[in-house]
Amino acid sequence: MIKPARTLAVASVTMSLALVASACGGGHAKKTPTPTPTPSSSSATSSAAPTPTKAAALAVNPLTGGKPTNHPVVAVKIDDTANGRPQVNIDSADIVYVEQVEGGLTRLIAVFHTNLPTVEAVRSVRANDPELLAQYGPIGFAASGGAPNPLFVLDHSSLRASINDRGGAGFARDGSRGAPYNLTANLAAVAAAVHAGPAKDVGFVWSAAAQNQLGGAAVRTSIHTVVGGTSVDFVWNARLGRYVRYIDGVAQHQSSGEPVATPNVIVQFCQVTPYPQDVDVVGNVAQFTHSVGSGRVVVFRNGHRIVGTWHRRSDGSSTSFLNSSGNPIPLMPGGAWVILVATNAPLS
Secondary structure, X not given: OOOOOOOOOOOOOOEEOOOOOOOOXXXXXXXXXXXOOOOOXXXXXXXXXXXOOOOOOOOOOOOOOOOOOOOEOEEEEEEOOHHHOOOEOHHHOOEEEEEEOHHHOEEEEEEEOOOOOEXXXXXXXXXXXXXXXXXXXXXXXXXXXXXXXXXXXXXXXOOEEEEHHHOOOOEEEOOOOOOOOOEEEEHHHHHHHHOOOEOOOOOOEEOOHHHHHOOOOEEOOEEEEEEOOEEEEEEEEOOOOEEEEEEOOEEOEOOOOOEOEEOEEEEEEEOEEEEEEEEOOOOOEEEEEOOOEEEEEEEEEOOEEEEXXXXXXXXXXXXXXXEOOOOEOEEOOOOEEEEEEEOOOOEO
Protein backbone atom coordinates (compact mmCIF):
# COMPACT_ATOMS: atom_id res chain seq x y z
CA MET A 1 0.00 0.00 0.00
CA ILE A 2 1.35 3.42 -0.87
CA LYS A 3 1.71 5.61 2.18
CA PRO A 4 -0.55 8.68 2.24
CA ALA A 5 1.00 11.96 1.15
CA ARG A 6 0.99 15.25 3.05
CA THR A 7 -2.11 17.44 2.93
CA LEU A 8 -1.88 19.69 -0.11
CA ALA A 9 -3.62 23.02 -0.54
CA VAL A 10 -5.51 23.12 -3.82
CA ALA A 11 -5.74 26.51 -5.47
CA SER A 12 -8.79 27.41 -7.51
CA VAL A 13 -8.61 27.94 -11.29
CA THR A 14 -11.52 29.81 -12.98
CA MET A 15 -13.94 27.03 -12.08
CA SER A 16 -12.94 24.46 -9.49
CA LEU A 17 -14.25 21.46 -7.74
CA ALA A 18 -13.45 17.84 -7.60
CA LEU A 19 -13.16 14.09 -8.12
CA VAL A 20 -10.65 11.23 -7.91
CA ALA A 21 -9.26 7.83 -8.77
CA SER A 22 -9.01 3.99 -8.41
CA ALA A 23 -10.74 0.60 -8.01
CA CYS A 24 -11.18 -3.07 -9.06
CA GLY A 25 -14.20 -5.03 -10.24
CA GLY A 26 -16.25 -7.42 -12.30
CA GLY A 27 -18.54 -10.39 -11.93
CA HIS A 28 -16.92 -13.76 -11.53
CA ALA A 29 -17.28 -17.04 -9.74
CA LYS A 30 -16.29 -17.24 -6.10
CA LYS A 31 -14.03 -19.01 -3.67
CA THR A 32 -15.03 -18.55 -0.03
CA PRO A 33 -12.64 -15.87 1.35
CA THR A 34 -11.57 -14.89 4.83
CA PRO A 35 -14.29 -12.42 5.89
CA THR A 36 -12.04 -9.45 6.59
CA PRO A 37 -12.30 -6.02 4.99
CA THR A 38 -9.44 -4.43 3.07
CA PRO A 39 -7.02 -2.40 5.20
CA SER A 40 -8.24 0.97 3.94
CA SER A 41 -11.98 0.36 3.70
CA SER A 42 -14.39 2.68 5.49
CA SER A 43 -16.08 1.32 8.61
CA ALA A 44 -19.36 3.27 8.56
CA THR A 45 -22.39 1.16 7.63
CA SER A 46 -24.66 2.27 4.82
CA SER A 47 -27.75 1.92 7.01
CA ALA A 48 -26.41 4.58 9.37
CA ALA A 49 -25.91 7.17 6.62
CA PRO A 50 -28.14 10.26 6.92
CA THR A 51 -30.91 11.10 4.50
CA PRO A 52 -29.37 13.19 1.69
CA THR A 53 -30.28 16.82 1.20
CA LYS A 54 -30.28 18.87 -1.97
CA ALA A 55 -26.93 20.21 -3.14
CA ALA A 56 -26.49 23.60 -1.49
CA ALA A 57 -25.84 26.38 -4.00
CA LEU A 58 -22.95 24.76 -5.82
CA ALA A 59 -21.29 27.17 -8.22
CA VAL A 60 -20.66 24.39 -10.74
CA ASN A 61 -21.19 20.66 -10.99
CA PRO A 62 -18.17 19.25 -9.11
CA LEU A 63 -18.11 16.17 -11.36
CA THR A 64 -18.19 17.99 -14.73
CA GLY A 65 -17.48 21.69 -14.22
CA GLY A 66 -20.83 22.42 -15.88
CA LYS A 67 -24.26 23.43 -14.68
CA PRO A 68 -25.01 22.10 -11.16
CA THR A 69 -28.00 19.83 -10.52
CA ASN A 70 -29.76 18.54 -7.41
CA HIS A 71 -29.53 14.93 -8.56
CA PRO A 72 -27.97 12.40 -6.19
CA VAL A 73 -24.85 10.45 -7.20
CA VAL A 74 -24.88 6.77 -8.16
CA ALA A 75 -21.85 4.67 -9.13
CA VAL A 76 -22.31 1.39 -11.00
CA LYS A 77 -20.04 -1.50 -12.00
CA ILE A 78 -20.08 -2.00 -15.79
CA ASP A 79 -18.71 -4.86 -17.88
CA ASP A 80 -15.73 -3.99 -20.11
CA THR A 81 -15.36 -7.13 -22.24
CA ALA A 82 -16.58 -7.83 -25.78
CA ASN A 83 -19.56 -9.74 -24.33
CA GLY A 84 -20.73 -6.62 -22.49
CA ARG A 85 -20.36 -4.19 -25.39
CA PRO A 86 -21.80 -2.00 -26.69
CA GLN A 87 -22.44 -0.55 -23.27
CA VAL A 88 -25.72 1.28 -22.69
CA ASN A 89 -25.52 4.98 -21.70
CA ILE A 90 -21.88 4.86 -20.64
CA ASP A 91 -21.42 8.34 -22.13
CA SER A 92 -24.04 9.72 -19.75
CA ALA A 93 -21.61 9.11 -16.88
CA ASP A 94 -19.79 12.12 -15.49
CA ILE A 95 -16.70 10.15 -14.42
CA VAL A 96 -15.63 6.68 -15.58
CA TYR A 97 -12.85 4.65 -13.95
CA VAL A 98 -11.09 1.79 -15.76
CA GLU A 99 -9.78 -0.74 -13.26
CA GLN A 100 -7.99 -4.09 -13.28
CA VAL A 101 -9.76 -7.23 -12.11
CA GLU A 102 -8.74 -10.89 -12.18
CA GLY A 103 -7.21 -12.57 -15.22
CA GLY A 104 -5.80 -9.30 -16.63
CA LEU A 105 -9.31 -8.07 -17.55
CA THR A 106 -10.78 -4.62 -16.94
CA ARG A 107 -14.10 -3.36 -15.56
CA LEU A 108 -15.58 0.11 -15.39
CA ILE A 109 -16.93 2.07 -12.46
CA ALA A 110 -19.17 4.75 -13.90
CA VAL A 111 -20.23 7.64 -11.67
CA PHE A 112 -23.53 9.33 -12.61
CA HIS A 113 -24.87 12.65 -11.31
CA THR A 114 -25.90 14.94 -14.18
CA ASN A 115 -28.12 12.18 -15.57
CA LEU A 116 -29.46 8.97 -14.00
CA PRO A 117 -30.30 6.72 -16.97
CA THR A 118 -30.73 2.97 -17.34
CA VAL A 119 -27.33 1.32 -17.91
CA GLU A 120 -26.04 -2.09 -19.07
CA ALA A 121 -24.22 -4.46 -18.49
CA VAL A 122 -24.02 -4.34 -14.68
CA ARG A 123 -21.45 -6.61 -13.02
CA SER A 124 -20.16 -7.46 -9.53
CA VAL A 125 -18.39 -5.55 -6.79
CA ARG A 126 -14.70 -5.83 -5.90
CA ALA A 127 -13.06 -5.12 -2.55
CA ASN A 128 -11.26 -1.97 -3.70
CA ASP A 129 -14.44 -0.27 -4.92
CA PRO A 130 -15.44 1.12 -1.49
CA GLU A 131 -11.98 2.65 -1.03
CA LEU A 132 -12.10 4.37 -4.41
CA LEU A 133 -15.64 5.67 -4.00
CA ALA A 134 -15.42 6.71 -0.33
CA GLN A 135 -14.25 10.15 -1.41
CA TYR A 136 -17.70 10.76 -2.94
CA GLY A 137 -19.46 10.31 0.40
CA PRO A 138 -22.60 8.18 1.00
CA ILE A 139 -23.54 7.83 -2.66
CA GLY A 140 -25.59 5.07 -4.26
CA PHE A 141 -23.82 2.02 -5.65
CA ALA A 142 -25.27 -0.58 -8.03
CA ALA A 143 -23.78 -4.01 -8.75
CA SER A 144 -24.97 -7.46 -9.74
CA GLY A 145 -23.48 -9.23 -6.71
CA GLY A 146 -20.03 -10.24 -5.55
CA ALA A 147 -17.89 -12.74 -3.70
CA PRO A 148 -18.39 -12.95 0.10
CA ASN A 149 -15.36 -10.86 1.07
CA PRO A 150 -16.00 -7.91 -1.30
CA LEU A 151 -19.64 -7.86 -0.18
CA PHE A 152 -18.48 -7.82 3.45
CA VAL A 153 -16.21 -4.86 2.70
CA LEU A 154 -19.04 -3.09 0.87
CA ASP A 155 -21.43 -3.65 3.79
CA HIS A 156 -18.95 -1.95 6.12
CA SER A 157 -18.46 1.08 3.87
CA SER A 158 -20.33 4.38 3.51
CA LEU A 159 -21.80 3.39 0.14
CA ARG A 160 -25.57 2.89 -0.06
CA ALA A 161 -25.72 -0.23 -2.18
CA SER A 162 -28.41 -1.85 -4.26
CA ILE A 163 -27.30 -5.38 -5.17
CA ASN A 164 -29.27 -7.44 -7.68
CA ASP A 165 -28.42 -10.80 -6.07
CA ARG A 166 -29.87 -9.48 -2.82
CA GLY A 167 -33.14 -8.32 -4.38
CA GLY A 168 -32.06 -4.70 -4.74
CA ALA A 169 -34.25 -2.15 -6.51
CA GLY A 170 -33.88 -0.94 -10.08
CA PHE A 171 -32.65 -4.08 -11.88
CA ALA A 172 -34.02 -5.96 -14.90
CA ARG A 173 -32.79 -8.40 -17.57
CA ASP A 174 -32.37 -7.49 -21.23
CA GLY A 175 -33.83 -10.36 -23.28
CA SER A 176 -31.74 -9.47 -26.33
CA ARG A 177 -28.47 -10.40 -24.59
CA GLY A 178 -27.23 -13.46 -22.74
CA ALA A 179 -26.57 -13.61 -19.00
CA PRO A 180 -24.54 -12.46 -17.16
CA TYR A 181 -24.01 -9.66 -19.67
CA ASN A 182 -27.65 -8.54 -19.78
CA LEU A 183 -28.33 -7.01 -16.36
CA THR A 184 -29.65 -3.44 -16.53
CA ALA A 185 -29.97 -0.91 -13.71
CA ASN A 186 -32.36 2.05 -13.65
CA LEU A 187 -30.16 4.46 -11.73
CA ALA A 188 -32.98 6.85 -10.83
CA ALA A 189 -34.77 3.93 -9.17
CA VAL A 190 -31.57 2.85 -7.44
CA ALA A 191 -30.95 6.38 -6.12
CA ALA A 192 -34.48 6.67 -4.75
CA ALA A 193 -34.43 3.24 -3.09
CA VAL A 194 -31.11 3.69 -1.28
CA HIS A 195 -31.39 7.45 -0.57
CA ALA A 196 -28.18 8.21 -2.46
CA GLY A 197 -26.21 11.23 -1.30
CA PRO A 198 -25.58 14.44 -3.28
CA ALA A 199 -22.49 15.46 -5.22
CA LYS A 200 -19.48 16.91 -3.41
CA ASP A 201 -16.01 18.17 -4.24
CA VAL A 202 -13.75 15.19 -4.85
CA GLY A 203 -10.72 17.08 -6.12
CA PHE A 204 -11.30 17.79 -9.79
CA VAL A 205 -10.56 21.32 -11.01
CA TRP A 206 -12.37 22.46 -14.14
CA SER A 207 -11.50 25.34 -16.47
CA ALA A 208 -12.12 25.86 -20.18
CA ALA A 209 -10.19 29.14 -19.98
CA ALA A 210 -7.03 27.27 -18.96
CA GLN A 211 -6.46 26.27 -22.59
CA ASN A 212 -4.11 29.24 -22.93
CA GLN A 213 -1.95 27.74 -20.16
CA LEU A 214 -1.22 24.58 -22.14
CA GLY A 215 1.30 26.08 -24.54
CA GLY A 216 4.25 24.34 -22.90
CA ALA A 217 2.52 20.99 -22.58
CA ALA A 218 3.45 18.27 -25.06
CA VAL A 219 0.89 17.63 -27.81
CA ARG A 220 -0.42 14.04 -27.87
CA THR A 221 -3.24 13.05 -30.20
CA SER A 222 -3.26 9.37 -29.22
CA ILE A 223 -2.97 7.56 -25.89
CA HIS A 224 -1.93 3.96 -25.28
CA THR A 225 -1.55 2.22 -21.94
CA VAL A 226 -2.27 -1.18 -20.39
CA VAL A 227 -4.49 -2.09 -17.42
CA GLY A 228 -3.69 -5.61 -16.26
CA GLY A 229 -3.36 -7.44 -19.57
CA THR A 230 -5.77 -5.19 -21.46
CA SER A 231 -4.79 -2.38 -23.83
CA VAL A 232 -6.55 0.94 -23.24
CA ASP A 233 -6.43 3.43 -26.12
CA PHE A 234 -7.91 6.84 -26.90
CA VAL A 235 -7.47 9.11 -29.94
CA TRP A 236 -8.02 12.88 -29.87
CA ASN A 237 -10.80 14.00 -32.24
CA ALA A 238 -10.45 17.75 -32.76
CA ARG A 239 -13.86 18.00 -34.46
CA LEU A 240 -15.61 16.49 -31.44
CA GLY A 241 -13.24 18.12 -28.97
CA ARG A 242 -13.03 14.74 -27.22
CA TYR A 243 -10.87 11.64 -26.92
CA VAL A 244 -12.57 8.65 -28.57
CA ARG A 245 -11.97 5.21 -27.10
CA TYR A 246 -10.46 2.59 -29.43
CA ILE A 247 -10.22 -1.18 -28.90
CA ASP A 248 -8.08 -3.24 -31.29
CA GLY A 249 -7.92 -0.27 -33.63
CA VAL A 250 -11.71 0.19 -33.80
CA ALA A 251 -13.50 3.31 -32.51
CA GLN A 252 -15.97 2.34 -29.80
CA HIS A 253 -19.65 3.27 -29.78
CA GLN A 254 -22.31 2.87 -27.12
CA SER A 255 -25.63 1.19 -27.91
CA SER A 256 -27.13 4.44 -29.24
CA GLY A 257 -24.42 4.62 -31.91
CA GLU A 258 -22.73 7.63 -30.34
CA PRO A 259 -18.94 7.36 -29.91
CA VAL A 260 -17.56 6.51 -26.46
CA ALA A 261 -15.60 9.70 -25.85
CA THR A 262 -14.48 12.15 -23.15
CA PRO A 263 -12.87 15.61 -23.00
CA ASN A 264 -10.28 14.43 -20.45
CA VAL A 265 -8.27 11.24 -19.97
CA ILE A 266 -6.42 10.89 -16.65
CA VAL A 267 -3.83 8.12 -16.44
CA GLN A 268 -3.26 7.53 -12.72
CA PHE A 269 -0.37 5.26 -11.69
CA CYS A 270 -1.31 3.23 -8.58
CA GLN A 271 0.05 0.36 -6.57
CA VAL A 272 -1.82 -2.81 -7.57
CA THR A 273 -1.50 -5.90 -5.36
CA PRO A 274 -3.01 -9.41 -5.37
CA TYR A 275 -6.11 -9.83 -3.19
CA PRO A 276 -6.18 -13.51 -2.16
CA GLN A 277 -9.49 -13.19 -0.28
CA ASP A 278 -11.19 -13.17 -3.69
CA VAL A 279 -10.29 -15.95 -6.17
CA ASP A 280 -12.40 -17.13 -9.12
CA VAL A 281 -13.19 -20.77 -9.99
CA VAL A 282 -10.25 -21.13 -12.36
CA GLY A 283 -7.80 -19.82 -9.77
CA ASN A 284 -7.40 -16.20 -10.89
CA VAL A 285 -6.70 -13.95 -7.91
CA ALA A 286 -8.45 -10.57 -7.82
CA GLN A 287 -6.25 -7.48 -7.91
CA PHE A 288 -6.60 -4.55 -5.50
CA THR A 289 -5.89 -1.10 -6.92
CA HIS A 290 -4.83 1.28 -4.13
CA SER A 291 -6.34 4.73 -4.64
CA VAL A 292 -5.10 6.19 -1.34
CA GLY A 293 -1.53 7.50 -1.37
CA SER A 294 0.34 9.34 -4.10
CA GLY A 295 1.99 8.71 -7.42
CA ARG A 296 2.52 9.82 -10.98
CA VAL A 297 -0.33 11.10 -13.15
CA VAL A 298 -0.55 12.15 -16.79
CA VAL A 299 -3.57 14.21 -17.87
CA PHE A 300 -4.68 14.56 -21.48
CA ARG A 301 -6.95 17.45 -22.55
CA ASN A 302 -7.39 19.37 -25.81
CA GLY A 303 -4.78 17.17 -27.48
CA HIS A 304 -2.16 18.10 -24.86
CA ARG A 305 -0.28 15.98 -22.33
CA ILE A 306 0.32 17.31 -18.79
CA VAL A 307 2.60 15.37 -16.42
CA GLY A 308 2.19 15.66 -12.66
CA THR A 309 1.39 13.83 -9.42
CA TRP A 310 -1.76 12.68 -7.61
CA HIS A 311 -2.28 12.74 -3.85
CA ARG A 312 -4.97 11.34 -1.53
CA ARG A 313 -4.55 11.19 2.27
CA SER A 314 -7.29 8.74 3.28
CA ASP A 315 -10.49 6.99 2.20
CA GLY A 316 -12.61 10.05 2.95
CA SER A 317 -10.20 12.52 1.35
CA SER A 318 -10.48 13.88 -2.16
CA THR A 319 -7.81 13.28 -4.79
CA SER A 320 -5.68 16.17 -6.03
CA PHE A 321 -3.96 16.22 -9.42
CA LEU A 322 -1.02 18.64 -9.47
CA ASN A 323 1.33 19.74 -12.25
CA SER A 324 5.11 19.96 -11.99
CA SER A 325 4.79 23.38 -10.32
CA GLY A 326 2.48 22.02 -7.64
CA ASN A 327 -0.64 23.70 -9.01
CA PRO A 328 -3.93 21.91 -9.76
CA ILE A 329 -4.19 20.53 -13.28
CA PRO A 330 -7.29 22.12 -14.85
CA LEU A 331 -9.60 19.76 -16.70
CA MET A 332 -11.79 20.71 -19.64
CA PRO A 333 -15.41 20.87 -18.39
CA GLY A 334 -17.50 17.88 -19.40
CA GLY A 335 -16.31 14.91 -17.33
CA ALA A 336 -13.36 12.53 -17.48
CA TRP A 337 -12.19 8.94 -17.81
CA VAL A 338 -9.66 7.92 -15.15
CA ILE A 339 -7.43 5.01 -16.16
CA LEU A 340 -6.08 3.26 -13.06
CA VAL A 341 -2.81 1.64 -14.12
CA ALA A 342 -0.06 -0.15 -12.20
CA THR A 343 3.08 1.82 -11.40
CA ASN A 344 5.05 -0.03 -14.09
CA ALA A 345 2.42 0.26 -16.83
CA PRO A 346 3.54 1.59 -20.24
CA LEU A 347 2.23 4.92 -21.53
CA SER A 348 2.82 6.08 -25.08
